[in-house]
Amino acid sequence: MILTVTLNTALDLTYGVPELVPHASHRVSEMSERPGGKGLNVARVLSALGHETVVTGFAGGSTGTVLRELLAGLPATDAPGPGAPGPEAPGTAPAPTTPAPITDALVTVAGNTRRTIAVVDRATGDTTQLNEPGPLVTADEWAALLGRYEELLAGADAVALCGSLPPGIHVGAYAELVRAARAAGVPVLLDTSGEPLRRGIAARPDLIKPNADELAQLTGSREPMRATRDARRRGAHGVIASLGPDGMLAVTPDGIWQAAPPARVPGNPTGAGDSAVAGLLSGLVEGLSWPDRLRRAVALSTATVLSPTAGDFDRAAYEELLPRVGVEEHTPAAR
Amino acid sequence: MILTVTLNTALDLTYGVPELVPHASHRVSEMSERPGGKGLNVARVLSALGHETVVTGFAGGSTGTVLRELLAGLPATDAPGPGAPGPEAPGTAPAPTTPAPITDALVTVAGNTRRTIAVVDRATGDTTQLNEPGPLVTADEWAALLGRYEELLAGADAVALCGSLPPGIHVGAYAELVRAARAAGVPVLLDTSGEPLRRGIAARPDLIKPNADELAQLTGSREPMRATRDARRRGAHGVIASLGPDGMLAVTPDGIWQAAPPARVPGNPTGAGDSAVAGLLSGLVEGLSWPDRLRRAVALSTATVLSPTAGDFDRAAYEELLPRVGVEEHTPAAR
Numbered sequence: 001m002i003l004t005v006t007l008n009t010a011l012d013l014t015y016g017v018p019e020l021v022p023h024a025s026h027r028v029s030e031m032s033e034r035p036g037g038k039g040l041n042v043a044r045v046l047s048a049l050g051h052e053t054v055v056t057g058f059a060g061g062s063t064g065t066v067l068r069e070l071l072a073g074l075p076a077t078d079a080p081g082p083g084a085p086g087p088e089a090p091g092t093a094p095a096p097t098t099p100a101p102i103t104d105a106l107v108t109v110a111g112n113t114r115r116t117i118a119v120v121d122r123a124t125g126d127t128t129q130l131n132e133p134g135p136l137v138t139a140d141e142w143a144a145l146l147g148r149y150e151e152l153l154a155g156a157d158a159v160a161l162c163g164s165l166p167p168g169i170h171v172g173a174y175a176e177l178v179r180a181a182r183a184a185g186v187p188v189l190l191d192t193s194g195e196p197l198r199r200g201i202a203a204r205p206d207l208i209k210p211n212a213d214e215l216a217q218l219t220g221s222r223e224p225m226r227a228t229r230d231a232r233r234r235g236a237h238g239v240i241a242s243l244g245p246d247g248m249l250a251v252t253p254d255g256i257w258q259a260a261p262p263a264r265v266p267g268n269p270t271g272a273g274d275s276a277v278a279g280l281l282s283g284l285v286e287g288l289s290w291p292d293r294l295r296r297a298v299a300l301s302t303a304t305v306l307s308p309t310a311g312d313f314d315r316a317a318y319e320e321l322l323p324r325v326g327v328e329e330h331t332p333a334a335r
Numbered sequence: 336m337i338l339t340v341t342l343n344t345a346l347d348l349t350y351g352v353p354e355l356v357p358h359a360s361h362r363v364s365e366m367s368e369r370p371g372g373k374g375l376n377v378a379r380v381l382s383a384l385g386h387e388t389v390v391t392g393f394a395g396g397s398t399g400t401v402l403r404e405l406l407a408g409l410p411a412t413d414a415p416g417p418g419a420p421g422p423e424a425p426g427t428a429p430a431p432t433t434p435a436p437i438t439d440a441l442v443t444v445a446g447n448t449r450r451t452i453a454v455v456d457r458a459t460g461d462t463t464q465l466n467e468p469g470p471l472v473t474a475d476e477w478a479a480l481l482g483r484y485e486e487l488l489a490g491a492d493a494v495a496l497c498g499s500l501p502p503g504i505h506v507g508a509y510a511e512l513v514r515a516a517r518a519a520g521v522p523v524l525l526d527t528s529g530e531p532l533r534r535g536i537a538a539r540p541d542l543i544k545p546n547a548d549e550l551a552q553l554t555g556s557r558e559p560m561r562a563t564r565d566a567r568r569r570g571a572h573g574v575i576a577s578l579g580p581d582g583m584l585a586v587t588p589d590g591i592w593q594a595a596p597p598a599r600v601p602g603n604p605t606g607a608g609d610s611a612v613a614g615l616l617s618g619l620v621e622g623l624s625w626p627d628r629l630r631r632a633v634a635l636s637t638a639t640v641l642s643p644t645a646g647d648f649d650r651a652a653y654e655e656l657l658p659r660v661g662v663e664e665h666t667p668a669a670r
Contacts, residue, residue: 015465020357022456025464066397117452119465121357129360130350130454 003156006039006057008134008166010116035071038162045278047075047099056105061112075099111135134166153184157285174200201235211242256330259294261302271311272301291327298325338491341374341392343469343501345451370406373497380613382410382434391440396447410434446470469501488519492620509535536570546577591665594629596637606646607636626662633660
């Protein structure tokens with residue numbers, strides 16, 4: 001089982017409007033509601049890849065109840081179509097078409113789970129995002145989460161710690177969760193930003209997956225190789241830097257690789273990072289080589305950009321992209 | 336008791352952001368949640384004026400549950416301050432400081448009550464509005480509402496029919512509700528727009544309270560006196576046209592009056608129309624003269640524009656404005 005932790009879960013609402021005009025009134029023509037927060041998105045992709053997943057973190061109030069009801073309905077019963085599997089790349093079998101279960105192990109809090117609202121201009125597809133603040137989490141609720149987390153680690157093959165911290169949670173919270181995972185011998189991936197990332201890295205997670213902005217904020221550098229190596233020196237065993245449409249740069253104890261999709265694709269990058277996390281973590285648990293893990297992560301995140309629904313991945317595109325992701329190893333001299 | 340009907344209730348969310356920028360991501364710095372829909376806003380003002388109110392209409396789903404929980408908390412226990420009552424105008428005693436109860440007689444539906452989101456730019460106070468569509472109401476749910484409505488009419492001194500129709504409700508719904516009120520001998524005020532207003536007027540409501548846009552849509556004229564008289568010829572016994580900051584024009588069986596606040600005031604007009612409805616209806620039930628009803632309606636709506644919270648009225652401003660609203664009768668020659 002793979003465990004994902006989402007301390008600041010969200011009820012994600014998407015509103016379709018013809019065009020968002022500031023200071024005007026808008027009738028929302030289409031809307032959808034789904035359980036969100038990065039770790040929940042990661043779990044959805046892991047489930048689609050056939051990995052049993054347990055989600056923990058916090059949920060509360062009426063929005064928390066709706067989130068859990070929607071989560072209970074996952075994985076969706078309307079399985080995606082068969083797609084057209086491409087030639088198999090070594091070690092990367094196509095994803096199973098039956099999704100694996102997602103188990104709700106969220107800790108109930110008194111506060112209200114936040115809502116996020118994505119207002120999508122129907123003409124252009126451009127999105128305006130409104131994010132409520134999370135609930136204030138008490139010391140007792142944090143202690144309950146820690147207890148639940150340690151129990152769950154006992155059965156976990158890997159754990160992903162994802163997203164922002166809600167109010168009330170101390171900035172060193174992820175460092176604490178990283179140390180507990182390492183003490184339990186469970187590989188841990190940390191995907192957050194700012195001070196929680198800085199503190200978390202110092203606790204030596206197995207993997208971090210920053211994007212260019214997060215790396216720059218952490219290291220002060222926008223030069224990918226320099227910033228990625230710097231991030232590694234700060235404590236992360238492996239750093240997988242997301243380079244957006246250019247793919248990923250992996251600096252690991254086993255070598256340095258760069259992976260790139262066959263072409264730049266148009267679409268909505270929402271959730272592409274979460275799909276990459278699911279690709280990396282599932283590959284780790286399956287014992288794939290670094291090149292195959294990166295291939296999967298890049299194919300999944302590119303297929304997420306291509307999907308018409310934000311945060312979902314296009315399975316046919318994924319299968320088709322997988323063998324076409326280019327992975328290049330940096331020779332020791334180039335290091 | 337005064338009855339208000341809100342077929343398309345809403346959970347009204349207000350989000351404070353520094354500035355709404357299309358296609359950017361925003362952290363909501365302040366948020367509030369309150370039960371909404373025009374008839375619920377009218378009920379809140381009636382309660383503040385000391386009138387027992389019963390609210391009916393539809394509510395459902397998780398948002399409907401939250402709406403009803405918030406409604407159960409009304410009237411707020413933190414009563415507004417005593418204010419500074421001005422000299423009393425004839426027949427218009429200052430509003431009591433103890434609010435009267437609001438009773439929930441909403442009919443539960445299977446669909447989800449809609450949310451509305453007001454995004455307020457903190458720097459300028461400008462508001463961008465996003466309104467979800469209402470729930471699809473079934474024929475059985477509409478029949479349940481009709482039954483509940485007829486029971487409630489038996490104990491009502493007046494009824495206000497407010498706002499838009501949710502999906503599934505036929506466009507002649509308000510006409511049906513107007514006829515039932517007239518059959519029961521209960522004075523009925525209709526406050527809606529478009530085709531539901533056009534149809535509703537034909538059923539001969541006692542009062543309608545259109546604004547300039549609604550009047551123009553109904554009659555094709557933007558000339559207040561002409562449009563108001565035209566609206567009356569279509570079936571409404573009395574037409575109180577809201578002229579925005581210029582006050583109100585009343586064309587009634589008893590005469591024609593124009594009422595205006597002492598000065599134009601800056602602020603947020605959200606809810607000013609609902610406060611006017613509460614003023615007109617409470618004045619009718621109390622047997623006030625037309626000039627005193629109009630004085631109250633104009634003072635309440637002006638005090639709503641002045642209030643820092645959208646939809647609430649500033650009680651001190653109301654008491655101070657009440658005797659200063661100018662009311663002028665149009666002489667028969669001028670008619």
